[in-house]
Every structure is written in C-alpha cells, then in structure tokens.
Amino acid sequence: MNTIISYAHIKHNQIAVNGKVVLHLPNKSYTEFLTEAYKSLQLSYPKFYKMDAQCKLAFLAMEFACKDNHFLTENDLSKTAIVFSNSSASLETDQVHQNSINDKQNYFPSPAVFVYTLPNITIGEIAIRHHITGENAFFVSPQFNGKLLTNYIHLLTQTNTEAVVGGWINSDNNTYEAFIFLVQNVENLNKNSIFKPLNQTSITNLYNQTSWMH
Amino acid sequence: MFINFKICIPKPNMIFASYNNIISPLGFTTEQNYRAVLNSEIAVKPTQLHFSNDAFCVGKINDELLEQHAVSIEKAHQHTRLEKLSILSIQDVLQQSGIQPQDDKLLVVYSTTKGNIDILENAYPNIDSKRVYLHQLTQHLQNHFQFKHQPVVLSNACISGILAIIMAQRWIQSGQFNHVIVCGGDILSEFTISGFKSFNALSTEPCKPFDANRTGINLGEAVSSILLTNQELLSSPYHTAIVAGASANDANHISGPSRNGDGLYQCLQTILQNQSLDGCGFISAHGTATPFNDEMESIAFDRSALNTIPVNSLKGYYGHTLGAAGVLETVLSLESLKHQTLIKSQGFDNIGVSGKISVIPQHTPATFSSFIKTASGFGGCNAAALFKKI
Numbered sequence: 001m002n003t004i005i006s007y008a009h010i011k012h013n014q015i016a017v018n019g020k021v022v023l024h025l026p027n028k029s030y031t032e033f034l035t036e037a038y039k040s041l042q043l044s045y046p047k048f049y050k051m052d053a054q055c056k057l058a059f060l061a062m063e064f065a066c067k068d069n070h071f072l073t074e075n076d077l078s079k080t081a082i083v084f085s086n087s088s089a090s091l092e093t094d095q096v097h098q099n100s101i102n103d104k105q106n107y108f109p110s111p112a113v114f115v116y117t118l119p120n121i122t123i124g125e126i127a128i129r130h131h132i133t134g135e136n137a138f139f140v141s142p143q144f145n146g147k148l149l150t151n152y153i154h155l156l157t158q159t160n161t162e163a164v165v166g167g168w169i170n171s172d173n174n175t176y177e178a179f180i181f182l183v184q185n186v187e188n189l190n191k192n193s194i195f196k197p198l199n200q201t202s203i204t205n206l207y208n209q210t211s212w213m214h
Numbered sequence: 215m216f217i218n219f220k221i222c223i224p225k226p227n228m229i230f231a232s233y234n235n236i237i238s239p240l241g242f243t244t245e246q247n248y249r250a251v252l253n254s255e256i257a258v259k260p261t262q263l264h265f266s267n268d269a270f271c272v273g274k275i276n277d278e279l280l281e282q283h284a285v286s287i288e289k290a291h292q293h294t295r296l297e298k299l300s301i302l303s304i305q306d307v308l309q310q311s312g313i314q315p316q317d318d319k320l321l322v323v324y325s326t327t328k329g330n331i332d333i334l335e336n337a338y339p340n341i342d343s344k345r346v347y348l349h350q351l352t353q354h355l356q357n358h359f360q361f362k363h364q365p366v367v368l369s370n371a372c373i374s375g376i377l378a379i380i381m382a383q384r385w386i387q388s389g390q391f392n393h394v395i396v397c398g399g400d401i402l403s404e405f406t407i408s409g410f411k412s413f414n415a416l417s418t419e420p421c422k423p424f425d426a427n428r429t430g431i432n433l434g435e436a437v438s439s440i441l442l443t444n445q446e447l448l449s450s451p452y453h454t455a456i457v458a459g460a461s462a463n464d465a466n467h468i469s470g471p472s473r474n475g476d477g478l479y480q481c482l483q484t485i486l487q488n489q490s491l492d493g494c495g496f497i498s499a500h501g502t503a504t505p506f507n508d509e510m511e512s513i514a515f516d517r518s519a520l521n522t523i524p525v526n527s528l529k530g531y532y533g534h535t536l537g538a539a540g541v542l543e544t545v546l547s548l549e550s551l552k553h554q555t556l557i558k559s560q561g562f563d564n565i566g567v568s569g570k571i572s573v574i575p576q577h578t579p580a581t582f583s584s585f586i587k588t589a590s591g592f593g594g595c596n597a598a599a600l601f602k603k604i
Contacts, residue, residue, distance in 0.1 A: 078462075078480065082463070087347065087349060088347065089329070089347075089348050089369050091346065091347070094328075094331065094334060094405070095334065097405065097408075097409060098334045098335070098405060101404060101405070101408045109408040109409060109411070109412040110412055111409075111412045111413045111469070114408075114409035114410075114412055114413065115468055115469045115592060117328075117405075117409065118327060118369070118371045118592050118593060119369050120369065120370045120371050120591075120592075120593040120595060121371075121468050121592065121593045123370075123463065123593055123595070124463065124468045124592070124593030124594045124595070125468060127463040127464075127465040127593075127594055128465050128466065128467070128468070128594065130465075131465050132463065132465060133462055133463050133464070133465045133476070133477060133480060134462060134463070135460070135461045135462065136370060136373075136377075136461050136462075136463050136593070136595045137368065137370060137377065137381070137461070138368065138369050138370045139366060139367060139368060139369075140347075140348040140349050140367040140368075140369050141349055141364075141366075141367065142349045142353075148366065151390075152381070152384075154388075155381075155384040155385065155387075155388055156384075158384075158388070159384070159460075160460065160484055
C-alpha cells in the first residue's frame with residue numbers, strides 16, 4: 001500500500017517534521033531564514049548557495065523529511081519518482097531575469113539566473129543531491145492539490161515506480177511554503193502506526209494540520 | 215468529422231494517438247505542416263524582433279496570419295497570443311474528433327515552459343496580468359471551452375510535451391478518462407531568447423542537429439494538440455497506440471545532460487522491456503543541435519543498441535518550440551508513420567557525435583510499424599515513448 005512515511009513542512013519561518021515544529025527562527029528575513037535553516041543541518045553542500053529561493057526551500061524540506069528514516073536507503077532510487085507542484089511555477093525568478101533585460105542601458109541576463117526560470121529545476125536539485133533517478137513531474141495548480149498529487153502518484157506506482165517524493169514548493173513574492181512527503185510501499189500497515197496510507201484525505205489533512213507556533 | 219458517441223466501445227488498455235493539430239510558422243493544420251516539411255520548408259530564419267536591432271534566427275508565426283485566423287475566435291482581443299494559438303489548436307482537435315468540451319470523461323493537459331511570459335513585458339495593457347500564472351492561463355481556456363474538468367498544467371522543461379502524452383496514456387488506462395487532449399505551447403519572447411543567448415546556446419544560422427558543424431539551437435514558437443483516446447472509432451487517423459512511456463532524471467547537472475546519457479538510457483530500457491523492436495522505423499530524437507545534447511543522445515541510443523534504427527530531429531525545421539516540441543514532433547512522427555516516409559533530419563550533413571547512430575539524410579519511403587519519441591531537458595529530465603500501429 002502506498003504509505004506516507006514522513007513529511008516536512010516549511011512556512012512562517014518554521015520547519016515542521018511530521019506535524020511538529022523542529023526549527024523556529026522568528027524575526028529573520030526570508031533569505032536569512034533559508035540560510036540559517038541550512039546551517040542548522042551542518043551539511044557541506046556548497047551548491048545550496050547557488051540555488052534560487054524556491055530550490056533552497058525544496059532542498060531544506062527534503063533534508064528534514066528524510067532525516068530520521070531510511071527512505072533513501074530502503075528504496076531503489078532508480079525507481080523513486082519526484083512529483084512536485086506549486087502555483088507560481090518559477091515566477092519569482094522569472095521576474096529577476098525579466099528585470100535584468102528590461103533596461104537596455106543596464107542589460108545583464110545571467111545564465112545562473114535563467115536556469116532557475118523553470119519550476120522543475122527544484123526536482124533536478126533534489127535528484128542530484130540524493131541520486132534519485134526515477135520519474136519526474138511538475139504540476140502547476142492554483143493551490144495545494146492533494147487530489148491531483150495522490151491520483152498521479154497512484155498511477156506511477158502501478159508502473160515502474162516503487163517510491164515517490166511528493167511535494168508542494170512555492171516561493172512567490174516572499175510568500176513561501178514547502179511541503180514534502182515521502183511515499184513508499186508498506187505491507188500490513190499497523191492500525192497504531194504513525195504512517196498513513198496515501199489518499200486525498202490523508203495528504204490534505206497532513207498538509208492542513210501542522211501545528212505552527214505563534 | 216463528427217462521430218456518434220453512443221456506438222463507441224472502449225477497448226481496455228489500448229490508448230490511441232488520434233486527431234491533432236499543429237500551428238507553427240509552417241501552417242495552421244497538421245496537414246499543412248507535414249506537407250511543408252516534406253517540401254523541406256524551414257521555419258527558422260533570420261528575423262527582426264521588436265526588442266532588438268539584431269536579427270535572430272528563429273521560427274516565428276506570422277502576426278497577420280494569426281490575426282486572420284483569430285477572427286473566428288469569440289472576443290479575440292481578450293486573449294493573449296498564446297491563448298489565441300491554444301484556442302485555435304484545441305478547437306481544431308475538438309472539431310475533427312466531434313468530442314464535446316463538456317464531456318465528463320475528457321481531461322485537458324496543458325504543457326508549457328513559460329506560458330504567457332510576454333505579460334511580464336507588459337505586452338497586453340488590457341489583459342489581467344494574473345494570467346502570467348500558468349493555472350490562470352488554463353483557467354481562461356477552461357472558461358472559453360467550458361471544459362468539465364480543470365485542466366492539468368505540466369511544466370517540466372523540454373520534456374513537458376512528450377511527458378504530457380505519457381501521462382495521458384496513464385490517466386486513460388486507469389479508467390478515469392476516455393479522452394485526454396494534450397496541448398503544448400510556447401511563444402517566442404525576449405525572455406527566452408535573452409536567456410538562451412546568455413548561455414551562448416543560440417545558433418545564428420538554421421540549426422544542424424547531430425552535425426559536425428552544429429553550433430547551437432534556434433528558438434521557435436508553436437502550439438500543437440493531440441487527442442489520446444481509448445475509443446476505437448476515434449483511432450482512424452493512424453490506427454496507432456502509445457504502448458509504453460517513461461521519464462527519468464540524470465541526477466547529474468541542472469543545465470547540462472549526463473555525459474553518458476544515463477537518464478535517457480534508463481527511459482529507453484524501461485519502455486523497451488517486453489517490447490519488440492521489429493518494425494521500428496525511426497527514433498524522433500530531441501536533437502537540439504547543442505554540442506552536449508546531441509552527443510548525449512547518440513551515446514544513449516548507442517548504449518541501448520538502437521544503432522540500426524534511423525534517427526531524425528525536427529528542430530532543423532522548427533527550432534526548439536519548448537513546451538510544444540514533444541507534441542509537435544509526435545504528431546509529425548505519426549504522419550511519417552501513416553505515410554510510410556522517414557522524414558529527413560534537416561540541417562544534417564556530416565556526423566558529429568560519437569555514439570553510433572544513423573541520421574536520416576533524405577526523405578525516404580520505408581515500411582515500418584512503430585517509432586520511438588524521446589526528449590531531454592534542463593533539470594536533468596528525460597522521457598521516451600513507443601508508438602505502434604495496431
């Protein structure tokens with residue numbers, strides 16, 4: 001059965017894992033928050049600093065989602081899919097690129113920016129970081145769409161896919177949110193297990209029920 | 215052609231590639247496009263664009279011609295350039311197939327990289343700038359056609375088009391829908407041209423996929439739509455089904471392909487499991503004409519033991535049409551299959567890749583019953599699908 005074994009949620013300068021806040025950095029700007037959250041992980045991954053904010057969000061959510069479980073070692077990463085979604089595609093970075101070409105007197109389009117003007121670069125960054133080479137899909141919808149994500153993930157696991165990293169990664173004009181969940185097959189799910197079978201209701205509830213700090 | 219739906223019987227597990235449309239600089243219908251390609255007409259040429267004194271070698275749809283066609287669209291002035299093209303393209307598929315947009319078993323999947331990106335250039339003072347959001351663009355199309363279901367938007371770089379077709383197959387196979395119309399579209403914009411230029415990826419001449427003297431891509435614009443269906447009566451255009459499809463990530467680099475073609479190789483391995491290559495006429499490759507992409511593809515094909523299967527890229531005709539490319543190239547490949555003619559890989563003279571492949575040098579009559587379509591893109595993504603005559 002397709003089962004959610006872990007999830008991480010980032011919003012309001014907080015990072016929550018499986019519904020509980022594990023990091024809260026109040027009074028930081030968005031950029032500072034991303035950097036501080038990265039430092040808290042004590043990783044050595046300099047590529048992080050080259051990413052745009054949306055990829056940083058995805059990166060952090062994924063690190064926290066797979067920190068205390070065996071998702072990355074238990075599953076065949078060549079049969080692990082990444083299915084992400086958001087509402088703004090890459091508009092935040094699109095605007096940065098557009099600003100660099102608006103003024104012909106001050107014209108400086110940069111490949112380091114342009115490459116991030118595609119939303120699926122978030123998938124690419126996670127794939128590179130964790131050597132995940134399975135199916136890819138990036139959907140754009142008005143808001144978190146548990147129905148679409150669940151629906152497509154079930155279709156994938158009926159083919160060659162064995163595990164899935166699902167998510168909503170949206171960074172748009174300083175409003176940001178990341179929600180990443182890990183799905184794998186779990187047989188004989190215990191009633192008392194903290195794992196949840198993946199369906200539209202369960203994923204929508206998990207997305208809505210994070211207890212943010214005030 | 216209109217078909218009475220009541221007598222259509224679903225055939226489980228068989229997903230047909232059916233009625234379709236291409237709008238490009240080479241024509242407003244698939245037939246016009248196929249005929250132009252057979253005449254070796256090339257859409258990409260030095261073109262003066264509104265934002266620069268330099269001419270760029272691009273494939274641009276003629277503005278006046280578009281306005282002439284758009285006259286048939288209700289309230290045409292309320293739509294962006296891409297929306298007009300998309301409406302015309304989807305309209306053509308609906309008309310040919312007789313499918314009602316309100317059909318409960320119809321899903322629309324829209325494939326694009328940048329959507330209404332020209333809104334960022336303030337191209338439309340009287341249009342709501344929110345339509346730069348891709349879901350607002352498709353909401354607009356849904357309102358226009360009154361589709362029952364909210365269209366799905368897929369934005370997965372250059373594999374979007376073929377991946378959307380693969381998704382269509384999966385959705386129909388699951389029984390949730392009988393029909394999926396995949397519409398892929400992207401327009402030429404200063405946004406994408408300046409971006410690819412900053413990568414030094416643009417060729418100043420018509421591009422030369424797989425050639426020793428290739429120097430980069432041309433950008434093009436197009437919208438292409440295709441109906442995928444499980445209704446056998448709608449299979450008549452090609453009697454051809456999509457029988458396998460897969461995507462995979464290189465997990466190597468965000469803006470360059472794997473040197474070994476790992477992701478594309480993985481896709482090909484997946485789709486060719488349990489599939490015979492007897493009768494496979496050709497591979498419609500991505501073939502952007504950048505040094506790295508074409509080299510990578512040749513290695514992936516070679517590693518997959520596909521050396522004897524002829525290869526073409528259609529980028530030499532149209533340039534890279536981004537979100538439309540996978541759909542447009544699948545449609546022309548279906549025409550190629552129907553007419554039993556291998557389409558010449560435009561721009562190719564001398565082999566310039568190290569993997570052993572055989573690039574199609576001339577339009578060639580041939581007897582074959584299937585083809586492979588592949589694509590690769592930024593973010594390390596790759597996709598491949600196998601189409602077979604039934």
